[in-house]
Amino acid sequence: MVKGRAAIKRRLDAAAIACSQRGSRLTDLRRAVLELILMAEGPVTAYQLLDRLKKSRKGAAPPTIYRALDFLLDNELIHKVESLSAFIPCIDAGNHSLSVQFLICRRCGTVAELEESTVSEALERAAARQGFRPGSTIVEVQGICAACSTQAP
Amino acid sequence: MVKGRAAIKRRLDAAAIACSQRGSRLTDLRRAVLELILMAEGPVTAYQLLDRLKKSRKGAAPPTIYRALDFLLDNELIHKVESLSAFIPCIDAGNHSLSVQFLICRRCGTVAELEESTVSEALERAAARQGFRPGSTIVEVQGICAACSTQAP
DNA sequence: GTTGGCATGATATGTTATAACTAATTATGG
DNA sequence: CCATAATTAGTTATAACATATCATGCCAAC
Numbered sequence A, B: 001m002v003k004g005r006a007a008i009k010r011r012l013d014a015a016a017i018a019c020s021q022r023g024s025r026l027t028d029l030r031r032a033v034l035e036l037i038l039m040a041e042g043p044v045t046a047y048q049l050l051d052r053l054k055k056s057r058k059g060a061a062p063p064t065i066y067r068a069l070d071f072l073l074d075n076e077l078i079h080k081v082e083s084l085s086a087f088i089p090c091i092d093a094g095n096h097s098l099s100v101q102f103l104i105c106r107r108c109g110t111v112a113e114l115e116e117s118t119v120s121e122a123l124e125r126a127a128a129r130q131g132f133r134p135g136s137t138i139v140e141v142q143g144i145c146a147a148c149s150t151q152a153p
Numbered sequence C: 001g002t003t004g005g006c007a008t009g010a011t012a013t014g015t016t017a018t019a020a021c022t023a024a025t026t027a028t029g030g
Numbered sequence D: 001c002c003a004t005a006a007t008t009a010g011t012t013a014t015a016a017c018a019t020a021t022c023a024t025g026c027c028a029a030c
Helices: A005-022 A028-039 A046-054 A062-074 A117-129 B005-022 B028-039 B046-054 B062-074 B117-129
Strands: A078-081 A086-089 A101-105 A111-114 A133-144 B078-081 B086-089 B101-105 B111-114 B133-144
Touching (some): A005 A028, A028 A062, A101 B117, A117 A133, A117 B101, B005 B028, B028 B046, B028 B062, B028 B086, B046 B062, B062 B078, B078 B101, B117 B133
Parallel strands (some): A101 A133, B101 B133
Antiparallel strands (some): A078 A086, A101 A111, A133 B133, B078 B086, B101 B111
């Protein structure tokens, strides 16, 4: 979630530039979906995005959304949180963060994105010890965030 | 996947004892589902289990399977591999392995279960640094296993 | 201006998971 | 033993998530 129309516009413009540098195009549709993800108050599911997109695109259907999401994932503009089947913006798109960790609050639903080399390196060593050549990894921790810990039960 | 009828029977009997010690019951249905998971050649999905279960239980429906799976998960007899939406036996049921890691081979589909304290501890420290109180965690690595690495492309 | 590649539209269907209600079975207290 | 509560399982329906397939449009390069 990103606050402020101006901040969102900056992110969208930066994304368009990053895409063109990679030889891909941030089309109107893809830009609209990314905007919805940036505006969301936390992780959003594909069908939530579909409902919201329909307000501006009458013919939108599941493939409309899933194709845009695939593009945004490939271009490292968003992340998928597997355990929620939901999507969030990359904290720092452009910095290709190959190995990230998510802290998912059960109480308030917010997802914090970490990039801890201690974790990813421990995991790489463990995999190497098994002769396993790692590709992508999923690291998601469910729990209670700091803000919610200090609140009334 | 567990080889041999005798080994499977031993695992099932051990599971029944472990359950009764916890005050839960490994009923016929739950035992049948666990047996299917032990017999499977790798991770199996809920609906694959449903198809197989139907051969002995004509009325089986999705809730039949999902309730049994929930029970087996609660009693730490199986694991869910989130990124496959599939289920595998616990390597060592009884040893409550709170924090495990899975190495998932893209080629052959096998899933290796690790219990690396270096990984789980790095993750706990990272979470603690954010004031985050962790509950359950998912750590899944997709890649190519040792056996597949040494094979022809 | 035609060709070829990418993007989108449109329809249908596949896959995973749960809700809600009923019936059967099993434990438990008197 | 019997009544009753609690747990387990059966049944139907549907929610939620994701992809296949084929048609159409758009634009750029030749």
